[in-house]
Amino acid sequence: xxxxLAKLYDLPDLDEALAGMTANGIDVRPALVLEKPAVxxxxxxxFESWTAEAEVSFSRLPVACHIAVRDRQLLGFACHxxxxxxxxxxxGVAESARKQGVGRALLLSVLHAQRAQGxxxxxxGGVGPAEFYARTVGAVLIDGSDAGILEPVFAGRTLRNPGS
Numbered sequence: 001x002x003x004x005l006a007k008l009y010d011l012p013d014l015d016e017a018l019a020g021m022t023a024n025g026i027d028v029r030p031a032l033v034l035e036k037p038a039v040x041x042x043x044x045x046x047f048e049s050w051t052a053e054a055e056v057s058f059s060r061l062p063v064a065c066h067i068a069v070r071d072r073q074l075l076g077f078a079c080h081x082x083x084x085x086x087x088x089x090x091x092g093v094a095e096s097a098r099k100q101g102v103g104r105a106l107l108l109s110v111l112h113a114q115r116a117q118g119x120x121x122x123x124x125g126g127v128g129p130a131e132f133y134a135r136t137v138g139a140v141l142i143d144g145s146d147a148g149i150l151e152p153v154f155a156g157r158t159l160r161n162p163g164s
Contacts, residue, residue: 001126003145006088006137008115008122017105021068026075028105030113031065033058039067042074043092050090053082066109068093068102078106080114080122084149088114088122104136111137125149 021028031039036058044051057065057079064082068075076093083089088110093103114122124133126148133139 001128001146001148002130003142003148004124004127004130004133004139005142006111006122006124006133006139008111008119011111011115011137012108014108014112017101017108020101021105024070024100026068026070026100026102026105028068028102028109029066030109031058031063031067031077033063035067039065039074039077043077046094047090047092050092053090054079056082062113064110064113066106066113068097068106070097076102076106078103078110080110083125084123086114086119086121086123087149088124089126103132107133107136 018028036055039058040051040055043054054065054077057063060081065077065079067077074094075097076091078089078091080086080088088107091103091106091110093106111122123142124139127133127139130139130141
């Protein structure tokens with residue numbers, strides 16, 4: 001799965017995306033550290049392979065996990081600076097909430113947070129829906145990134161300790 005690059009200095013308006021969510025009773029925001037157990041349980045139940053990265057995002061200050069919530073029910077999450085610094089992801093949305101703009105709002109929320117932290121670009125690692133990222137934020141494929149940083153995990157290989 002290739003990586004993509006998104007320009008953070010040329011992002012769509014976040015306020016518009018959040019207003020659309022608010023109109024549908026959905027709050028998109030950074031997670032609170034006290035929400036960590038509930039978010040991790042939700043991620044583990046739906047996107048098990050992303051649990052470790054979601055957990056790492058709670059160790060960042062500010063917390064690098066954003067969530068979408070309606071009526072105290074989690075609808076989705078998106079993280080940054082989890083697998084590597086300056087990386088976006090993982091992101092997951094409940095099947096029942098897809099095609100409602102939740103993924104778009106989470107993506108923009110996280111990318112705007114990365115921009116506020118001083119990044120000019122974000123690497124979207126090991127993308128699945130490349131067309132979504134291209135359409136939503138103008139992300140482009142990074143040439144030669146098919147293996148990417150996540151390749152050893154997906155290929156069933158483990159990384160070697162350089163000191164051994």
